[in-house]
Amino acid sequence: MATIDPAFASDATLSTALPGNRRRMLLFGLLGFSAGLPFYMFSVVLALRLQAHGTALAVIGFFAWVQLLPTFKFLWAPLLDRFDVPGFARFWGKRRGWILLSQLGIFTAMVAMAVTAADNDLALTALFAILLAFWTTTLEIAADAWRIELAPTQDQQGPIVAANLWGYRSAMVAAGSGALLIADSAGWMAAYLVIAAIAFLAFPLLVATAPDARNTAGRTSALFTGLAASAAILVVMLVAVAAIGWLVLAAAAGIGFDADANVTPWVLGIAMLPFLAMALALPRIRRATPQSRLRSSAAIGPYVDFFWRYGFGAIVLMAFVSLYRMGDVLALNLSKPMIRDLGYSLSAIGRADSFVALGASMAGVGIGGFLVMRWPLPHTLALGAIFAAIGNFGFVWLAAQPIDETLLYIATGADQFGNGMAGAIFVVYLSMLVNPRFPGAQYAFLSGWAFMLPRLLSGAGGAIVIGIGYDKFFLLSGVLSLAALLFLPALARLHPRAPDSPE
Template identity: 35%
Template sequence: MQNSQIGWLDAARIYTHPRVLAMFFLGFSAGLPFLLVFATLTAWLTDAGVARSAIGFFGWIGITYSIKVLWAPVVDRLVLPVIGRKLGQRRSWMLLGQLGIAAGLAGMAFVDPVDNLAQVALLALLVAFASSTQDVAIDAYRIEAVITHYQGAMSASYVFGYKVALLVAGAGALFIADFGSWLLAYLSMAALMGVGVITVLLVAEPERDLPAPIFGRHKDRLTDLGVWFSDAVISPFTDFFNRNGSFALVILLFIAVFRLSDITMGIMANPFYLDLGFSKSEIASVAKVFGFFMSVAGSFLCGVLVVRWGVYRPLMLGAVLVASTNILFAVMAQLGPDIRALAVVISADNISGGIAATAFVAYLSGLTNRAYTATQYALFSSLMTLPGKFFSGFSGLIVDASGYTWFFLVAAAVGIPAILLVPVLARREAKGQLS
């Protein structure tokens, strides 16, 4: 709901809602593993002397997050035995994902990437699979736990927790690795998944009707399985297209291109800082710690803006800023290791990223039908990251061939389609409200 009559203070009080507060800790649990199979992992591989081209291909591990829609119907419709009955459907799937993440991170800690690069990749893939499964369950919980009016604050609280986790998994892991070892860093991150486990045990399951069991509704199991497949897999997609008609394709295109710019450049961020001449501690202090506070500021501001203005104006602001900040990285590539330039660029990049991420999550949440929450949101979030993850796999090749300046200019250019599509979506929404 858009309501510009709501005062700024009243809008900010939405962050005191208990379930909004709980989303911080679930966001932390969701965000912790991400960098550990992405930017922090690339820093480890760079530190170990792995070739840049090989590091770039590790970006494809992130495609796991982009194909979670393939198993989201199972998470959406299957109640896990034993723990599913005790904890509830959403909480039990979250817990299962968290345990898988912790096991994968602990395994990675004991592997030497120089001697066993393939084993590191397989364990990182396990972490990404368990993490994306957890994401499906958390996203469903977030949307089902509160009314639509609170989704902006839920998304901001989630992003806040997510960013804290990125700080821990980014700066924290780099500090531990710099003064200790990568083994200690990854073991510490595995232990911190306990935050998510404790949260799952404390929060309440959203009130909803549990899906019917797969078997026992018809005379034979084959019929039961066919009905379940139609209900769990086909219906969420047909519902989305029935509600939006042919314009659904425009919506899906927008979702696919919105995060192209930041995902494409993200995997090369830490190698860029290291190649420019910054130390791991400088990267941790400025790019991670300082950047965290800038990101939180952008996220908090956007949560309030969504309450007051609706989602489209913040969405447009985020799209423009994210594409523009890549140009600043291109400029910094010409300056060398200037710590002041790094602070300026990191400030702009993280404020814009906080605004864009919060607005986008709120937008996606509003697209779902609560009868198919997990599957539809998984479709959106998978599509959101798939193109960027695919292109990021070639990022190392672009850097090796043309240098960082050209790479960041390309990353800025791929953000233009999202900017052009936001007004199209806003006009369609306005027409729908008038009709």
């Protein structure tokens, strides 16, 4: 009879308390909502806030590098598999313990962003944006690991991923349109405070839910212990991020890095380094035995396992996932400043980002989740990439039209439909690449890598737009998304190596 690891006992007990996909879908819809709310606040909404305060376009582009933090989540994802949050884990389990801590971090960081909403000190704005990104990413790591543990097969993943993305995209719409409408009438501080309050609602809901309805003893003690431990962890993270940020800013100033610097060649060079490192390391990884330090290490073993299983095919996989969401990421930070420059008001953008974006996104996610349950993944990946590119081309079309809110709705709807469809398909695809032995670490690595190159280029997006204009920028981003289609024939022939089989 199988036994349950005590560290995951509460999480496993919860899974038995969720007898069908419907309750799991509700759970992961809530978790998606919790992660989607803060994401827009340190990306799209922050870009518009900085633009409103007269920040240079190149500097707004640099702030997109805050979104690079999630691409490096593999650096701390193994900690979430290995360690518990004191107090919270004892009663609610490992996965939910980290989720509860993350929600506290999201709330405090967003309140801090509200207090500094005047953006008088951009270094301080960046500090709290980074903390918000860190805790949002930590929540996603814990939720993704839990999802993969509860639903290990492709047909099980489809509906749960769709529910998670429905929640995520609903929250992005609520944060995007709601924050802009509030900011237009009551200011940026009010916008951030309202979204912070909404983001915190999931915390008491999860606290009130016992993993085992028959045994609620110890909840209060576990809650207060968890809150005390969380406060200490939040302070340590604040000090650590502030210290690292000060060093980075000092180094940037020392080399003359500023808004006038041409960063694009440096970004492209840095993006190529990981591929070179992978190519050099693969021969040794492929020869590694199960007892080797490379494969048995708790820190790097989960990542080595991925390259050991796929060999040089891993480089093809990594190149593909880097390109697949390229258009969506490049459009994220600069589409709204472009629309604002065209002459649309914050309220008009907010209205477009409300029911239009929500309906289109939900439709895209639903169709993507449906198709991935019935079609081969290469076919659905191709369709998702095509619709995502069409969404980017829609901004090129919008820039050539007279100001008309109906046209804004069409462009926004096309972007969100393609984004939603490609996102749902892509999440299932990445989940199927993961070894079930290392769900949290490997999914964090793959999903983080998928957005590393796009977010690197996104940070240079402001400088690129200054050079080529908005229309050519979005044309380029759509073409880059379509370039992922060239990899699909090779991916269809890629299969992982059997465990410890000979070459």
